[in-house]
Amino acid sequence: MANFTYLLITISLFLDLMTVHPSTARPTTFLQDFYITWSESHIKQMENGTAIQLQLDPTSGCGFASKNKYLFGHISMKIKLIPGDSAGTVTAFYLNSNTNEIRDELDFEFLGNRSGQPYTVQTNVFARGKGNREQRMNLWFDPAAEFHTYSVLWNQHHIVFFIDSVPIRVFKNIESKGVPYVNSQSMGIYSTLWNADDWATRGGLEKIDWSKAPFYTYYKDFDIDGCTVPGPPSCTNKTNNWWAAPPYQQLDPIQSRKYRWARLNHMIYDYCTDKTRNPVPPPECLAGI
Template sequence: MNRASTLIASYILVIFLCPLVVSGRPATFFEDFHVTWANSHLRQLEGGRAIQLVLDQNSGCGFASKRQYLFGRVSMKIKLIPGDSAGTVTAFYMNSNTNEIRDELDFEFLGNRSGQPYTVQTNVYAHGKGDREQRVNLWFDPSADYHTYTIHWNHLQVIYYVDDVPIRVYKNNEAKGVPYPRSQPMGVYSTLWEADDWATRGGLEKIDWRKAPFYAYYKDFDIEGCPVPGPSTCASNPGNWWEGLAYHRLSAVEARKYRWVRINHMIYDYCQDRSRYPVPPRECGAGI
């Protein structure tokens, strides 16, 4: 084969292996999302490149992606409610919307009393089974500026990132009989709502409506993954960048950051809760 033929063959191979990827960066909000409830409580900013979510005594609000995705990476920059946000929850998550057998990957930012650390709760639902909560106190004020929150999901693991710091790793342990979300596409969702029956100190701290309205801000919406409906070969393509060797496990630097979070900032891990699980769930021995 001559050089020209070789180049053409290589080009065809690259096209064949390249998945159909939807990317939301740079994107305006309504390119990839729609309001799911309380349209009056969601406001566009910066020509649609950013949004403000509003919670008051009348309503919270929510939005969702227009499409579902099977594997990939989703991130948003979020600036959380400043001051006294006790009783509020700002959520960013993926959900299969399949009820009894749903898959779901959650970030839930639990409001705080002024001066107390913000807590982020993560959870994993796989094949309808959840109750896998972990809670981390953030090491910065997430209401002072935007920070990037990311869910990276491939065949081997789910990683939750705060900026470039992994705070949660959920591995595929199907070989040990542990369910893993790998067959159902999921949409991307976010909500701002009142949950003072549990959100802050287990419901001891109630929402102070005198501080309302409460605002959360979002920008830099980024979705890179296999859209469903879409090419059936996309999700199984090992050439997708999020399936690459660099994402088979945490790097040495990421592993150090992850241990630092777990040692210094984790305040709850379902794997350590013997009142709920006298025998730890099978996935809890997998480590990172």
Template structure:
């Protein structure tokens, strides 16, 4: 999802990274807020995403952004505006899909090169669905009672979802910008908020 603005764009990404044959596929998520990204997290998927269709979804409300794979929460980005941390909520976003060459960083840091002999590359989608606020949107979205995603039930992870989220982080997370001391010698403030 992308606000399609250059300087202060908001964006949520699911990025499928290259893999070595026989190894798990990795998916990276990223959050841009007011033009600042660099909030990557990577997990190894517990299945082969090329073997069958799976459900990838984003719950975005005024409390948090939650990335899901087959209803399993894999990433939570909380709204901590009260602590001065940007949170995307003022710009409309569209849904985009691209296939792009990221040979220098996405394939195990450039160690695995793209095999162009296997081109063309395809991505397939089915049962696509989107629910959201219409423009002008975000300011009036939270107060509309018909927007189920703003309801009390969706303002935090319930105990089952929190357990699943911890399981993903403990067993499948392979990179978190929050713990990358080389990139971030000082822990980014949003990383201190917990789940």
């Protein structure tokens, strides 16, 4: 039964590749939408500026950020992670409001591992300063063998984290139940490659093997389709945008099946079920998100 379910997911992934979401985002070069935030010497543009290479070595990691901030939209990047022994490294792709104690943030963090072990993706949601909502999954493919698409759909109804076309996490807007939601602050888009061997792999037990350095992560197809802040008049009415339309306000039946499959087969940690940290499940967990 598990193999049959995996076959259905694989077929569905193929069909999704044949379908284009109604994005109006233009293909961009790196410098059109981003700037380097630290260690410029460790970021190399490739393919006429449509792809970049990030480098981590004993001297430094590196990072970049979007020139604009956004309030709602669809953001995606194709990323190819560090091959082989990547223990202790973290590649992060996230949105952040940069507002300190009341920050909003949506995180993809890819936690490296020893050769032959699966990569772990950690997601987190900060809403008005409240975070500690970590969930982790082992990836079901080799993310260093080829590029995969990592996306965030963010509207007034929910936030969905996607890997390729598989939704791996949904955070619903249930402000009516007293749970803060990410809907009042614009956020920039960031990415970093850095040394996190004090916690990233097996809680910090596995350290970076610097004899394997330098380490490289690759990005391409920067797709940002969101409302810039300050933005055009069309963004004042948030229902005008495709990502806020009714089909995108909840998972459709195929997405729901993929979501259940991913979480049932690949989730290895969920703050909602961590009795040590949360003897009483947080309210968003009781709402099934």
